[in-house]
Amino acid sequence: MSSVLDLARPDILALKAYSHAAWEPSLQRLHANELPWRIAGDPSAAGLNRYPEPQPPPLVEGLAALYGVAPEQVLVGRGSDEAIDLLMRIFCRAGQDKIIVCPPTYSMYAVAARIQGAEVVDVPLLADQGFALDVPAILAKLDANTKLVFVCSPNNPTGNLVPRDTLLDLARQLGTRAILVVDEAYIEFAGVPSMASEIASLPNLVVMRTLSKSHGLAGARCGTLIAQPAIIALARKVIPPYAVSEPTVEVVAPLLRAASISAMQKGVATLLAERARLAEALRKTPGVLRIWPSDANFLLVEFADADDVLRRVRNAGLIIRDVRQPALPRALRLSVGTPEQNDTVLRSLA
């Protein structure tokens, strides 16, 4: 195999993309079967009677600047969940191809693969080594039909960051045999640089970022796929042309300016202090057996009686995540909340 592009589905490589209504703002639009007037109460600047510009430049350029990459390396979509789905559809032939995931991890990789008809191969994280990535086992499971290897860093739900050198080593060893997808949904909480700067020298590296976590914009649905331009070109063929809505563009683009980013960084610092306080208090709480180190905005906690904990916090008006599975038989995941919410959790467990 000579290029990572050869990993893509041949029919997607050959696909002629949908020809969307041309974007020519200087001309009056009678080419998209839109209503020609704005409706009463439309709060938007552009007019919601109009389709948005595909891959809206204010967002693409703002996100490229935020993530320190070129606009040609960026695809904006409805959260990183859309990026996951696009990767499956670009690379995996139903009934033939495979992805590798490293559980316990974010379950959407496997769900999206199954929706596409791709096989999911598990290479578990090494629980006794702090949920480290098992690079030799990943390489051993690789075969000619393996297209994508998903690594979440920091990982959900275990909270640990995968060391940069490990990711670089894996990307290099995969070479043109498979794409390494690094999901950096929580990276702002880890205070380390993104892997995105490595894409220029590692053509099989793909990075996913999102505004849903540290930026506080989960409701806007805005995620970014960062990859070499040829992969982004394939993703632009596959994503529906008007995927990103005009309200998202108008709300989010101004929030990518420096002032909002520095406010986000202050918010991260506050959250990390609160995470430390919550972990410290949980450590002294009866029934807490273990708190895993976290590089994210949540804590993974092993309880003596997880069912009882779920009941107690629910009775206090809160919901936390049940992440119990074979590798984590008694673990629950708590998002770090406001000081008041965290105090309520602690009181409910006391």
Ligand SMILES: Cc1ncc(COP(=O)(O)O)c(C=O)c1O
């Ligand atoms: C690891 C990870 N990746 C991606 C997502 C999805 O993020 P988005 O809101 O950008 O679709 C989540 C959401 O919880 C997540 O935990």
